[in-house]
C-alpha cells in the first residue's frame with residue numbers, strides 16, 4: 001500500500017463531518033438547452049426538454065449552502081452542457097437570482113462554460129457579458145473559465161480569420177469586463193479524422209498564435225451505452241499511447257496526469273433532469289447514470305458518506321482487476337470512482353494509457 005493510499009484509508013476511518021475538512025465541492029449543472037453547432041465528437045443531446053431546469057438551480061443552491069456553511073469550498077460550477085452563446089435559455093439562467101446567489105457564495109468559486117467564438121464578438125456575447133457585469137448580479141472579480149471546442153476544419157482552412165476573431169474576444173476578456181477570465185481550447189478527437197491527422201499542427205497553432213493550450217476532453221461518456229463507451233474508451237487510450245510515444249514533447253494538458261485532481265479531495269455532483277449523481281473523473285468529470293451514483297439524500301453528511309463508501313468499494317474492486325492493485329494511481333482512481341466505473345462496466349484491465357500508471361501521473 002502506498003503512502004497516499006494509507007493517508008486515504010486514514011481519512012476514510014474518520015467521520016463524514018471530519019472528512020468535510022478535506023474536500024472541495026464541484027457542481028455540473030445540465031441546464032442549457034439547444035445549440036447551433038454540430039461539433040464533431042460532441043455527444044450531448046443538445047435539445048432536452050427544458051422543463052424544470054430552474055428547479056435544478058434551487059437544488060444546487062441548497063446543496064452548496066449546506067456544504068459551504070460547513071467550511072467546504074465550492075470550487076467550481078460548470079454551466080452546461082451546450083454552447084453558452086447559442087443555447088436558448090442562457091440569459092434566463094444567468095439572470096436567475098438563485099444562480100447568481102450560487103456563484104456569490106464564495107469568492108473562490110469558478111464558473112466554467114463552453115462557448116464557440118468562431119463568429120467573433122456577437123450580439124449574444126455582448127448580452128451575456130451585460131448580464132455578468134450588471135451591478136449586484138455576480139461578484140466583480142468572479143473567475144470564469146471558457147472551454148472553446150475547436151472546429152478543426154475552420155481553424156485549418158481559414159486560420160487568419162479564425163485567429164483574428166478569437167483575439168478580439170480575448171482582448172475583451174482582458175480589458176472590457178470586471179470578471180477574471182481564463183480560456184483554453186478543447187478537442188474531442190473521436191469522430192474527426194481531421195483532428196486525428198492534424199492534431200499536432202492545431203496544438204502548435206493554438207499555442208503560438210492564440211497563446212493558450214488545447215485540452216483533451218473525451219465526450220463519449222454522454223453516449224450512455226456501455227458497449228459504445230467501452231469501445232471508444234479503448235480507442236482513446238490507444239490513440240493517447242501512440243501520441244505520447246510519437247510526440248513526446250507535445251503538451252497534452254491532461255488533468256488526469258495530476259493524481260490530486262478530482263480525486264478523494266473532490267466531491268463532484270451532476271445535477272440533471274434525471275436526478276443528482278456523483279460524477280466520476282475519467283479524463284474529466286463525466287456523466288454516468290449508474291444507480292450506485294444516484295443521490296437521494298443531498299445533505300452534506302449523506303453525500304460525504306456515499307463518497308467514502310464508494311471509494312472503499314473501489315479499493316475492494318482493485319484486487320479483481322489486472323493492473324490496479326499495485327498501481328501508483330490506485331488512490332487517485334479509487335477517489336475518482338474510476339474503479340467503480342470499471343466494476344459496473346465489467347472492465348478488468350486499465351482504461352488509461354500505460355504511461356499513466358507507470359509514472360503515477362507524473363510522466364510529464
Ligand code: SF4
Nearest residue numbers: 323324327329333350
Ligand atoms: S491500473 Fe489504471 S485504472 Fe487501475 S488504478 Fe492504475 S491507472 Fe487507475
